[in-house]
Amino acid sequence: MISLNDFYQGFRDPQTIRHLAQLIAQQAAKTTQQINIMEVCGGHTHTIMKYGILQLLPSNIHFIHGPGCPVCVMPKERIDHAAVLASQTDTILVTLGDMIRVPGSKGSLAQFRSEGCDIRPIYDPLDTLAIARDNPDKTVIFFAIGFETSTPMTAALLAQAEAQNIDNILFHINHVLVPPAIDVVMSDSRSKVNAFIGPAHVSVISGSKIYQSTVDKYKTPVVVSGFEPVDVMESILRIVRQKVAGKAELDNQYSRSVSYEGNIAAQQLVDKYFMVRDSFRWRGLGPIANSALTLRPEYQHRDAERIYAHILPTVEIDDHKACMCGDILRGLANPKDCKVFGRGCSPQSPLGSCMVSSEGACNAYYRYGEVNNAN
């Protein structure tokens, strides 16, 4: 049994955070260069805004928000797929959290649910097993989303469905990979990113090794970081130290759970059921080669995208013209640069996915704002 207290232990100690802020300021004073840190993952964006971390940092440290929010990077046509699947008779569509709020071209899954579609947000993909068992006459489609972190959970669901011969579970796979997205960001000549904070939960599965090529290719420090304020502050300190020393190394701040090689068993489970897809279109970033997964041929009987191919729309749908999600996801714009931020686009009526997802940069800026000049 897990104790709830286990989830809340330290990592927000005010004295430690203040001390880290002092150390960062001391180190940053030793360099005149601008340190532009991309926090790849929306979870880190959320931490930075929620805990007011920007207010604790010297002026030569900037954050640039990256493409690492699974909801933000989902193109509209894929959400339309989910809506079409959910609209089939005797079908239950299950998916994770925020996904039901993201607008497709014909509305969000929440809107389709209000019109009678059976759409169920779940926390644990394995909950799908019980839903399928309880509804033997229905087809249960798991709309799978997320980065390397959540893929093993989908694989575990598939493994269980196969082992238990639960035939009424299908999968629509939208699992994407972090390193190809980083390559897209860095290969843009306009990019100002010169350091990275890597999401720890991805590396719990994949190991810190997946960022080695980023370090080598772009000569930038990458620090794999946890999500608590102390984690993020310590990671910033480690980046600044590298910058002052003129180094570009792979570092692992989250050593309590991340190893260089990662969780081999989870990786093997993923490899058993998935293979890399030739190309996947990311919202705002466009198609990226080898950036997503699909089911292996031997599991095509579970592939809703193949089984329902004849009814799924194929037209690619871009975001609203006024929406700057694409530039925000590429690290070329800040949420407040967007003309519709907080006006035409808000969490209640989002134009772009960065405003929808609780992991999205725009949502974090809208929700927590900046109160530096509150007086």
Next chain:
Amino acid sequence: MPTKKTIQLSHGGGGKEMNQLITDLFFKAFNNPILASQEDAAKLNMCGHIAFTTDSFTVSPLFFAGGDIGKLAIAGTVNDLAMMAAQPEYLSCSFIIEEGFPLEDLTTIVNSMAEELHKSGARIVCGDTKVVPKGCADGIFINTSGVGRILNPDISASNLQRGDAIIVSRDIGRHGAAILMARDGLTLESSLCSDCDTLWPIVEQLLAANVKIHAMRDATRGGISAVLNEWAIASNVGITIDEAAIPVSNEVKGLCELFGFEPYDLANEGTFVLALPMSIAKGAIEVMQLYGHCEMAAIIGEVTEQQPGKVILNTPWGSRRYLDLPQGELLPRIC
């Protein structure tokens, strides 16, 4: 053959079965002369300023750590009256029950309501029962309305004054967290209970002690985030609160970590927020702490002139951010 007694459509049909249910269960539990008179409407004797409120309860699951839908239906309506400094007096109660609902569960719920009524002395004086076909409701829905005599007419959401202290009566987020635990069947080791309770006895003592309360509200759906934002807008003032001063149990903090929620957004059902002059805040807390329910009552912030309409949260490490209204469904984060 079913072995357990369940609610049938006939229990809502207006005939013998319905009469039996009302007489044997509802009248017995809610016994009082006004109800027992079985007139078309309750005949009440009231004068002065009257507060009138209604609320519907559709909680799932119906039974949770620290309460059930019945306790919630009474505490919720009584607390709405109490927050207006109105002594809860008369309640109505409507049941919408799904065919097949276990009679044993209904009995538990009704007895729970009767027990909760004793805490405030309020009485159920009229009611209604409908039974809907299986599949048309989620077990049972309860609506309660209530009226009460206002003892202090000046308490209002638009009455916050600059310099007021903001007080919370106990640790926050328990009800939302307890429901989440029960709903998702989390197998986590926890003694987490809902805070569900009737607040009138505490409010009565505050009023008896002549504590000059400017505003008072129970932090139900939307948690303290919703209350404070509503107040900031209604009174056109800024509210600054200190994160370190807000009481939150480790269990609630842990659950929030797991799901990506904030305790400020989680519902409460026996926790209230007060605004009153800072000079009398400590005295008010001393009165509240005479009750077991309020041992953790604390000053969590103050009303300011900064940024009218906004709530600002000071972190323990010196940064500040807005505490916004919670938005949409509370959905667990993805990763």
